[in-house]
Amino acid sequence: MFLVGLSGGIASGKSTVVAVLRELGCAVIDADVIAREVVQPHLKAYQQIVRHFGTDILLESGEINREALGSIIFSQPEKRQLLNAITHPEIQKEMLKQVLKYFVLGYRYVILDIPLLFETNRLTKFMKHTVLVYCDPQTQLSRLMKRNGLCQAEAEARIASQLPLDEKRKLASHVIDNSGDRESTRRQVLRLHARLEDSLDFLWARLALGAAVAGLGGLLYLLLQHFIS
Numbered sequence: 001m002f003l004v005g006l007s008g009g010i011a012s013g014k015s016t017v018v019a020v021l022r023e024l025g026c027a028v029i030d031a032d033v034i035a036r037e038v039v040q041p042h043l044k045a046y047q048q049i050v051r052h053f054g055t056d057i058l059l060e061s062g063e064i065n066r067e068a069l070g071s072i073i074f075s076q077p078e079k080r081q082l083l084n085a086i087t088h089p090e091i092q093k094e095m096l097k098q099v100l101k102y103f104v105l106g107y108r109y110v111i112l113d114i115p116l117l118f119e120t121n122r123l124t125k126f127m128k129h130t131v132l133v134y135c136d137p138q139t140q141l142s143r144l145m146k147r148n149g150l151c152q153a154e155a156e157a158r159i160a161s162q163l164p165l166d167e168k169r170k171l172a173s174h175v176i177d178n179s180g181d182r183e184s185t186r187r188q189v190l191r192l193h194a195r196l197e198d199s200l201d202f203l204w205a206r207l208a209l210g211a212a213v214a215g216l217g218g219l220l221y222l223l224l225q226h227f228i229s
């Protein structure tokens with residue numbers, strides 16, 4: 001089995017690309033979804049967040065007010081680091097569990113959608129391929145402002161909290177440009193999918209080669225025995 005790391009910038013189109021990959025039957029693990037699960041009330045990360053950020057970031061239901069926490073961490077780098085230090089170990093543990101699940105289910109590869117893949121670059125070494133969902137800066141800004149109802153300054157602060165997409169694209173082994181319309185993106189995803197399907201899984205290839213060599217050796221031995229006796 002091999003891992004494919006998929007990343008991008010905030011609102012660059014990761015979910016849009018992932019939706020097509022899922023439609024094609026791919027196994028995808030979404031770090032943003034897991035990030036929501038690990039901060040459910042009474043879990044370890046939740047308690048640590050409340051201890052460090054106070055009860056002002058809670059909704060009446062007791063759940064985390066994501067909008068309030070977002071306004072804090074996207075404008076204060078040290079608070080962002082603190083939240084990352086609390087949540088990332090929990091997110092990574094859960095991702096590993098899900099990778100194992102897909103391995104047991106027999107998937108040949110799993111796609112990990114990790115927004116901060118290139119920022120926390122120690123994760124990239126586990127990936128056979130890395131895919132960047134790119135879009136040009138102006139498109140990213142306007143899509144983010146529209147989707148989240150943010151003013152320009154707020155949206156720029158969120159974008160600035162991540163490595164620029166132009167830097168990330170140099171680090172990725174495959175780039176999907178989502179600056180155009182959805183149909184253009186879909187065509188690029190279909191090409192990526194074909195490439196992944198063709199991609200050789202070196203572990204299985206080595207095992208198959210080993211089995212073939214052992215089989216041939218055995219056959220040669222039997223033939224030699226037959227002709228000698």
Ligand SMILES: CC(C)(COP(=O)(O)OP(=O)(O)OC[C@H]1O[C@@H](n2cnc3c(N)ncnc32)[C@H](O)[C@@H]1O)[C@@H](O)C(=O)NCCC(=O)NCCS
Nearest residue numbers: 009010031032035066069070073080083084087115161162
């Ligand atoms: C700050 C929070 C509460 C805002 O929640 P909200 O529902 O508004 O946004 P959501 O979780 O859907 O994230 C949207 C996007 O914001 C960006 N983003 C989220 N967290 C971070 C971060 N710590 N640093 C930089 N960018 C981030 C990512 O591009 C992500 O795809 C939430 O994002 C969070 O808990 N972040 C910390 C965990 C984390 O790093 N998540 C990213 C995936 S590992």
Ligand SMILES: Nc1ncnc2c1ncn2[C@@H]1O[C@H](COP(=O)(O)OP(=O)(O)OP(=O)(O)O)[C@@H](O)[C@H]1O
Nearest residue numbers: 008009010011012013014015016143147180181182
């Ligand atoms: N090709 C496109 N054309 C027009 N709108 C698009 C296109 N791709 C994505 N969008 C819109 O842009 C916004 C961001 O896209 P999407 O949610 O896929 O990004 P994302 O990278 O998953 O975002 P985040 O990391 O912030 O959760 C959404 O409102 C989506 O509908």
